[in-house]
Amino acid sequence: MMDEGSELSVTIGQVVQRLKGTHLHSQLERQAKECLHRPEIKLECLKDDVRNFLKKSGWERKLQNAVYRELHVHLAVPPQHMKEPLAYMRKAQASWENRILKSLNSMCTELGVPLAHKRSAQEQKDLINKWNEMGTDEPDLSHFRPVYAPKDFLEVLIGLQNPNHDCRDRAGSRCHWGLIQVPLSVRGIQDMREAFPELGLMAGQLGVDDHTHVPPDLFETEHVRIGKRVVSEQDSAAAQQYSRQGCPTGLRADLWALILNSTNEPEDVMHYDQLKSAVIIHDLLVDNLIYKDVKLTASNDDYYFVFEDYLYQVLLCFSRDTAVLEHFSYNSATPPKSYIRGGQGKEDYAVVYPPNGVIPFHGFSMYVAPLCFLYNEPSRLYRVFREMYARYFFRLHSISSSSSGIVSLCLQFEKLLQTHLPQLFYHLREVGAQPLRIAFKWMVRAFSGYLATDQLLLLWDRILGYDSLEIVAVLAAAVFAFRAENLMEVMSLAAAEAVLADLSTLKVMPLLQIFLFATAT
């Protein structure tokens, strides 16, 4: 065991190591050099003067935000457990990856399509011309099918077993009635209340207290004023804390970018343009999967069809972005490898495929779609999405023991429901409508495509604010609680699904508040 002091110095060492050589580092150096010409910098107190200058000119804040981001993304868990501490989880993830890869390869063989090929000069020209209207193109994709759908993934999670845990005696009332049989520790409602204090009934809340019947003077006006201040101060940590009570619509885009420390500097725009030209040069098999997914989901969606073309742009660029690979250092998943022709099985010929290491599944584009309401500049939209993916969304489709991972969310959902609505749970189980079979698809997409967009954004405010996906499981349980009366009357899975088919009328924050804070325990 390390003591606190040495752990801290290790952390500091790691952060310094990671920030060295970044663009920010060189910018800071240049600023420091340039300020030497300024009259207020004196030789006798050079160090302090430079420091003061960096502080006043806002560079210190930028450094703080960068450090804050590093702390979130990379050091939340001890380094040895970065990917996944539990062996049986690692094993399950690896075998799941194998299945996906096999399915992808067999699709290649069946259809006779290469994983990647270089476009001809004419093809490249054509793609450049229709870059902004890829949606009007209708290639024949009937042979392509999504590599997997959430349903397939759920079956894998149901099959998860901890070899050291005996889970016989399933009939007992103390036993878990749900589908997830692995023993992970998840929070009970009391712990939840402590973890989400800002959602309490006494705290002001966007999504509740901005309703037209509530005088704005009670909460909204002041909250908006503080929000403006947070944006002008450019402080990531403050923005994150602020987001727990909800972001005002007009400030959300800036606040989220600030929380994620996602910039849109000229070099970010340049990077996006490079990705775009990578898309134009090479045609990848996954492009068809992306295309098909958008057509099957967002293109038919009342809220998101407008953004179809933005989705292609962002997702195609995403698949080429090798910077995404970084997140595999803390993701239980491992990027799939393929072999360059003629070198099957030889390590030297192995390449990550697709270049970002992420194989899209059915519904993947819904991670991007809601963000299109916030950012109308593709490069900015792209940066925010990539950061959101690397912080949160990857956890929703990889097998891990993380408290934000999909396995924990499933278990969390089932435990909340079993503890607080045992009658409902028992009834649904008896009629063959296991609640998780309905809620799983909501959670895999963090509810995107199920809630009305304004409500979804309020939910995602809290994901960002608490830096955790747990709230997604709470909402899933709260939805069941809200429709409990109707659900008690259903006699089949199909009937239960019908009761829960339309979530677009739900108001997220009241549901969460009532479930967490106004339910007897």
Added chain:
Amino acid sequence: MDTILYKVAHLDQVSDVQVLIHYRGPGGGSIMAGKVKWVTDIEKSVLINNFEKRGWIQVSDNEDWNFYWMSVQTIRSVFSVDTGYRLSDDQMVNHFPNHYELTRKDLMIKNIKRYRKEIEKEGSPLAEKDENGKYLHLDFVPVTFMLPADYNLFVEEFRKSPSSTWIMKPCGKAQGKGIFLINKLSQIKKWSRDSRTSTFMAASSGKEAYVISLYIDNPLLIGGKKFDLRLYVLVTTYRPLKCYMYKLGFCRFCTVKYTPSTSELDNMFVHLTNVAIQKHGDDYNHVHGGKWTVSNLRLYLESTRGKEVTNKLFDQIHWIMVQSLKAVAPVMNNDKHCFECYGYDIIIDDRLKPWLIEVNASPSLTSSTANDRILKYNLMNDTLNIVTPNGEIPDCRWNRSPPREALGNYQVLFDEEQAQSENAERDLRSRSGQSLGPRGTRANSVRPAPATWK
């Protein structure tokens, strides 16, 4: 699969609404007073379901009727001098006799131009102009001329900005029929030659008259796509003016990417957003029909542009609606048996300025999607709740002041009576030295207060 279930659930909501109305009927005085007898020559289920759920009785148009939802063709004969009916106090129809003063493209323009001049003559601050001679507050329709009547004026305007694009529309047609774009004078010369030889008679009788309007070539694009707004406005009387705005309008999106390049001038899908046109495009989607709710638009604009400018845009939209109605109020035959639900078409440009394109007297009651059906069902329901209070036999002498609860998704857009009494109150207060309370400051912060809309 999801989408289908979702629609079904939505349709359930409609039946909820229907049940509600059903309960209301027998309990009230409607049975005592007798049932409303209705006729329609527009066989649309959103309409008929609404009549039936109120327990109204269908009759034919040569029987006694109380409520006739009719097409614009029928209204012409109802009020024509030779065949005209004499409507009794318990009869209502859904059009004003000369609604075309607002709903024919050429007459609307004529009335608005006249209205501006009148306001200017009065010396009203609303007629204020900028340094280029453009109205600051009254410049809400694109520059428009009648053809062939105003041909010379048009040529003069065209020569001022020869690179501009213009859109030609036949005055009396709807749903995007007969519309084309031009960007060269030679094109219009050719058109006038062709039409003169073929339909000269029609042209001289005014039936084939066209309007030509400056084409808004900087429309606001969302997701790279062009769209227009369809909003509904209900008028129950023109003098005094009482009008209501429906909160649930929608945006209609082009399925093809917008490119202002002139090579695309022939591709009507790029330019016209009418569903009637777009339905023929290859990319037409039957799930959403290219329609996006106004609440989506608001969320998007507030998120990307901020709350203040978004509020200002919607205030301006309300403003131009009221102005257009005020422009026609003096010439409208304010028959007490009439009310009308208009479909306003508005385009927003990339500086977030709204432009009034046209007003439709018979907004389509055809439902292209499940959500569309719900919207139009509710639109009819809320309209009937206002114009036939409690679903009872109408009395055309009614006070036209529905209680707030009866408005449904309508909100008061302008109430001349109320505005006048508020004005009087204001005068009284300012004379007695009292300050104006906080009342009315919220909605009126951007524009001159409704009370000053004269």
